[in-house]
Amino acid sequence: MLDTTDMLILDELSRNSRITMKELGEKVHLTGPAASARVAKLEDNGVIEGYSINIDQIKLGFHIHAFLNIYTKSSYHQPYLSFTEKQKEYIINNYKISGDGCYLLECRFPSNELLDNFLIDLNKHVNYKLSMVIKNNK
Amino acid sequence: MLDTTDMLILDELSRNSRITMKELGEKVHLTGPAASARVAKLEDNGVIEGYSINIDQIKLGFHIHAFLNIYTKSSYHQPYLSFTEKQKEYIINNYKISGDGCYLLECRFPSNELLDNFLIDLNKHVNYKLSMVIKNNK
DNA sequence: CTAATTCCTTTCATTCATAAAGTCAAAATA
DNA sequence: TATTTTGACTTTATGAATGAAAGGAATTAG
Numbered sequence: 001m002l003d004t005t006d007m008l009i010l011d012e013l014s015r016n017s018r019i020t021m022k023e024l025g026e027k028v029h030l031t032g033p034a035a036s037a038r039v040a041k042l043e044d045n046g047v048i049e050g051y052s053i054n055i056d057q058i059k060l061g062f063h064i065h066a067f068l069n070i071y072t073k074s075s076y077h078q079p080y081l082s083f084t085e086k087q088k089e090y091i092i093n094n095y096k097i098s099g100d101g102c103y104l105l106e107c108r109f110p111s112n113e114l115l116d117n118f119l120i121d122l123n124k125h126v127n128y129k130l131s132m133v134i135k136n137n138k
Numbered sequence: 139m140l141d142t143t144d145m146l147i148l149d150e151l152s153r154n155s156r157i158t159m160k161e162l163g164e165k166v167h168l169t170g171p172a173a174s175a176r177v178a179k180l181e182d183n184g185v186i187e188g189y190s191i192n193i194d195q196i197k198l199g200f201h202i203h204a205f206l207n208i209y210t211k212s213s214y215h216q217p218y219l220s221f222t223e224k225q226k227e228y229i230i231n232n233y234k235i236s237g238d239g240c241y242l243l244e245c246r247f248p249s250n251e252l253l254d255n256f257l258i259d260l261n262k263h264v265n266y267k268l269s270m271v272i273k274n275n276k
Numbered sequence: 277c278t279a280a281t282t283c284c285t286t287t288c289a290t291t292c293a294t295a296a297a298g299t300c301a302a303a304a305t306a
Numbered sequence: 307t308a309t310t311t312t313g314a315c316t317t318t319a320t321g322a323a324t325g326a327a328a329g330g331a332a333t334t335a336g
Binding site: 002010013014015016017018045046047048049050051052053054055056059060067081084091092093094095096097098099100101103104129130131132133134135136137138 | 140148151152153154155156183184185186187188189190191192193194197198205219222229230231232233234235236237238239241242267268269270271272273274275276
C-alpha cells in the first residue's frame with residue numbers, strides 16, 4: 001500500500017509541511033507534479049489527515065503542562081465529559097484509557113493559580129492524580 | 139505581544155497549515171502580503187515552531203496507542219533513557235514528570251506481540267504501569 | 277500480440293509569493 | 307503645535323510554484 005517513497009514523503013512533510021512540491025520532489029527523487037500526485041493520493045486515502053503547526057505553548061503564556069489521571073467514583077461519566085467540554089482552552093487531549101484510571105487528561109495552564117481553580121472544579125466530578133511535565137525527552 | 143489577528147492566524151494554520159497566504163489573509167481580513175508578514179514575524183519570534191502533518195497511525199499499521207507510567211528503582215536513569223533512544227520507532231513522547239512515576243511514555247505499536255516484546259525489554263530497566271488508549275475525546 | 281493500467285515526465289497557463297514602493301494613522305519628539 | 311518617526315498596511319509587478327493536460331515507458335491482463 002505505502003512504499004518507501006511514500007514514507008519518505010510523510011517524513012519530509014512531518015518536518016516541514018509548507019515545503020513546495022518541487023522541493024519535496026527533489027528530496028525524494030521525483031518531479032514536482034509526481035510528488036504532488038503522491039501527496040494527493042495520501043490525502044485521498046486518509047493517511048495524511050491534515051496540515052498543522054507546532055506552537056510554542058510557553059510563548060502563548062501556557063507555562064504549565066500537566067497530565068491528570070482521572071478516577072470516576074460513579075459509572076456515570078457525563079458530568080466529567082461536560083466539564084472537559086467547557087474547559088477546552090486548557091485541555092490538549094482527553095484519552096479514555098484502560099488500566100488504573102478511566103481517563104488520562106493532558107492539559108496546559110498559564111499559572112498554578114489557574115491550575116488550582118481547574119482542579120477545584122474538576123474535583124466536583126471526579127478524583128485525580130496530577131503529574132506535571134518537567135521536560136520531553138524526544 | 140500577540141493580538142487577536144495573530145491568534146486567528148495561529149488558529150487557521152493549526153487547522154490547515156498549507157493554506158495560501160492569500161486565503162489566510164482573506165480569513166483574517168488582511169491582504170496576502172500582510173498575512174505573510176505576520177506569519178514571518180510569528181516564525182521569527184518562535185511562536186510558530188514548525189509546520190507539520192497529522193498522520194493516521196492506524197493506516198500506517200500502528201493499531202495500538204498506549205501510555206506507560208515508568209517507575210525506576212535506581213536513581214540511575216541512563217539505562218532506561220538509552221533504551222528509549224533505541225526504540226524511537228515505537229515512542230511518540232517520553233515525558234519526565236513529577237508525581238507518582240518518573241516518566242510518562244507515550245507509545246504506538248502494530249500488534250500486541252510487539253508491545254509484549256517491548257515490555258519485556260523495558261522491564262529489564264524499570265517497572266511500569268500500562269494504560270491502553272481506547273479513544274481520544276477531543 | 278494488443279490493450280489497458282500505472283506512474284512518471286514535460287509543457288504551459290494560471291495562481292501565488294515576495295520584494296519594493298507608497299499610504300495612512302498613531303505616537304514620539306522638538 | 308508642528309514635525310518626524312514608526313509601524314502596519316495596501317498596491318503593484320516580477321519571478322516561482324501549482325495544477326491540468328498530453329505523452330512516454332514499464333507492467334499486467336486478455
